[in-house]
Amino acid sequence: MVNILSPINIFKREPKLKLLFVASEAAPFIKVGGLGEVMRSLPNALRALGHDARVFIPKYATIDLEKYSLRLELEDLRPASSEEEDPYGLFVSNVLRYENDSAETVAYFLENLEYYEKRANVYGYADDAIRWALLSRATLEFLRYSSWRPDVIIACDWQSGLVPNYSHTIYKEDPKLSAIATIFSIHNLFFQGMFDYHFVSQMDYDAGREAIPAFNDQRLLKLNFMRRGIMYADVINTVSPTYAKEITTPEYGEGLHELLSERRSRLFGILNGIDIDIYNPETDSNIQFHYGPKTLDLKTKNKSALQQKFNLPVRDNVPLFGIVSRLTDQKGFGLLTDAAEPLLENFDIQLVVVGSGEGRFMTFFQELAKKYPQKVGIHLSYDEVLP
Numbered sequence: 239m240v241n242i243l244s245p246i247n248i249f250k251r252e253p254k255l256k257l258l259f260v261a262s263e264a265a266p267f268i269k270v271g272g273l274g275e276v277m278r279s280l281p282n283a284l285r286a287l288g289h290d291a292r293v294f295i296p297k298y299a300t301i302d303l304e305k306y307s308l309r310l311e312l313e314d315l316r317p318a319s320s321e322e323e324d325p326y327g328l329f330v331s332n333v334l335r336y337e338n339d340s341a342e343t344v345a346y347f348l349e350n351l352e353y354y355e356k357r358a359n360v361y362g363y364a365d366d367a368i369r370w371a372l373l374s375r376a377t378l379e380f381l382r383y384s385s386w387r388p389d390v391i392i393a394c395d396w397q398s399g400l401v402p403n404y405s406h407t408i409y410k411e412d413p414k415l416s417a418i419a420t421i422f423s424i425h426n427l428f429f430q431g432m433f434d435y436h437f438v439s440q441m442d443y444d445a446g447r448e449a450i451p452a453f454n455d456q457r458l459l460k461l462n463f464m465r466r467g468i469m470y471a472d473v474i475n476t477v478s479p480t481y482a483k484e485i486t487t488p489e490y491g492e493g494l495h496e497l498l499s500e501r502r503s504r505l506f507g508i509l510n511g512i513d514i515d516i517y518n519p520e521t522d523s524n525i526q527f528h529y530g531p532k533t534l535d536l537k538t539k540n541k542s543a544l545q546q547k548f549n550l551p552v553r554d555n556v557p558l559f560g561i562v563s564r565l566t567d568q569k570g571f572g573l574l575t576d577a578a579e580p581l582l583e584n585f586d587i588q589l590v591v592v593g594s595g596e597g598r599f600m601t602f603f604q605e606l607a608k609k610y611p612q613k614v615g616i617h618l619s620y621d622e623v624l625p
Contacts (some may be wrong), residue, residue, distance in 0.1 A: 243517050257284060257291040258388040260377050262370065262397040263360055264293045267301050267345065269334075270360050270620070271424050273394060279513040281344065287487055290342075294377050296354040296369070297347035308334040308347060312383055317376040323452045329354045329372055333380050343386070348376050350467060366397075367432045371450070374400035385413060392421045396430050399467030406470045406512065408491060410421075422471035427485055427492045428568055430464035435493050446470075468497055474505045479573025483505030491560045524623045547624070550588050558588045565595030565603070565618075582610050590615045592624050 242321075263270050264277030269386045281291035297308070312333040318324035332349040348354065353369045363369065374393070378401065381387060393401035402420040409415040431444075444462040446469045451457040468474055476482050484490040498505060516522070520530045526543045529536035538554055545552045563569050581587065591603050591614070600618050607614040617624050 252289065252479075255390060256386070257281070257289055257390050257392060258377075258381075259291070259293045259392045259394060260373065260398040260401055261293060261295055262373070264295045264345065265560040265619050267295065267306060267347075268280035268298050268360060269622070275513075276425065276510070277394070279511070279516070282513070283511070285344070287531075292344055292346060294346045294348070294373075294380075296373060297349040298360060299355045299357070301347070302595040306336055308336055311335040311346060312380060315376060315379055315383075317372060317379045317592070318453060323454060329453060331372075331376055333376075346380070348373060348380075367461065368453050370397040370463065371400055371453060371458055374398050375404055375453075377401060378404055378415055381418070382409075382412065382414055388418060390419045390421060392423050393467060393471070394423045394461040395425050397466075399463035400450060400461075401467070402470035402472070403446075403466040407449065413583035419472045420470070421473045421475060424464075424468075424474065424476040424485075427464065427476075427490075427494065428566075430492070430494075431462045432459045435462070458528045465497065468494060468501060472500070472504070472595065474501060476507050478509045491537075540607060542588060545588070545615075548617075549611075550589050550590075550615050551612055553588075556586055556588055558590065561589070561591045561593065562624075563593045563595075565593050565599040567596065567599075569595075571595075571599045571602075575599070578602075578606060579609075582606075588613050588615075592617045592621055594619050 259277055259281055260542055261273060261277045263274040265274045266278060269275060269278075277293055277295075281293055284291040295579075310332060312409065315331045315333060316324070316329070317331065318329045324330070329350070329352075334347040335343050335349070336345040338344050351370065353365070353372055357363060377391070377398075391401060391405070393399060395464055399422065402422055403413060403418050405418070414601050422530045433442075438460075442460045444460055446466065450466075476485065481490075482505050485492070486495050486505070488495050491498055519525055519530050522528070525540060527536045527539040529599070530539075541558055542554075544560075545558065552559075563571075565571055582589070589606075594600065603614070603616050603618065607616045
């Protein structure tokens with residue numbers, strides 16, 4: 239395996255690195271959640287340090303081609319191992335590239351009609367395992383033919399967890415790919431594949447040692463992509479030093495704590511940051527009244543605008559709490575379901591909730607808004623602008 243055991247300092251090195259992020263989403267092209275935002279901000283920050291950082295994602299039908307002009311980079315890519323694996327040519331793909339205003343290639347798009355462009359959504363299909371295996375395998379096949387070769391591939395979450403697996407098995411002797419280091423980046427350990435790991439039988443358990451099945455093999459649906467990413471990557475990183483320690487424990491390790499403990503010498507936590515160019519209250523177009531350190535009093539006007547938008551009484555003297563999140567138990571909403579009503583009954587406060595997720599929590603907030611219409615405002619779907 240390639241030795242890259244200083245991931246925090248590696249980005250300060252000379253010469254500058256060539257980096258390829260592989261993910262299921264990346265803003266501004268396509269964004270469903272936090273991963274998409276990281277895939278915009280982190281490569282941008284690395285480019286600002288002088289590195290050649292690019293992303294590789296599927297070309298979804300919802301990507302605005304008028305806004306983002308794409309050029310053909312590679313045609314007729316065949317990631318399947320044989321014609322028997324792909325008798326109808328469903329996996330044959332193209333790779334397109336996007337250049338920024340400085341004529342730098344910053345993104346590649348895997349173009350495939352059957353598995354990406356025909357789909358209305360990014361996630362949630364019965365054949366998602368095939369879609370993400372295709373993304374992982376196609377990335378490496380593309381690099382075999384590309385004149386640009388990264389020093390490091392960063393595979394993000396379970397959707398690209400097979401990249402390190404393919405790299406260190408099928409492609410381990412490839413003269414171009416064997417020299418590329420792999421990092422597996424964990425943003426959410428809970429999601430590990432096409433199943434809930436809590437209910438996997440011993441018959442279906444994936445230890446990660448057997449070969450990756452063909453695209454059209456039903457066993458692919460039972461693979462633990464997350465486990466395989468952790469097992470085969472040269473380095474694993476996650477969202478903070480604290481979380482990197484927590485996930486080696488039974489309480490937070492989501493069933494993978496023993497594996498993560500075994501690989502702890504290769505496990506690092508790098509604290510998430512914020513894009514201060516996009517989320518700048520002095521320039522953010524989504525904020526009605528811009529403010530800065532010397533004009534903090536304008537925040538009161540934004541508070542009033544938010545109260546109006548959610549049909550809450552406009553009051554300066556009431557504390558207004560905001561929640562923008564995926565509504566899941568993993569985020570701690572089970573605690574709020576017990577505490578919300580006593581808080582609203584006994585304190586003069588307002589609450590605004592923006593997000594979607596598990597039905598029980600969405601129902602809970604709907605009922606809460608009905609019971610306390612003067613105190614609770616809800617928007618139970620993802621929104622880039624609100625609140």
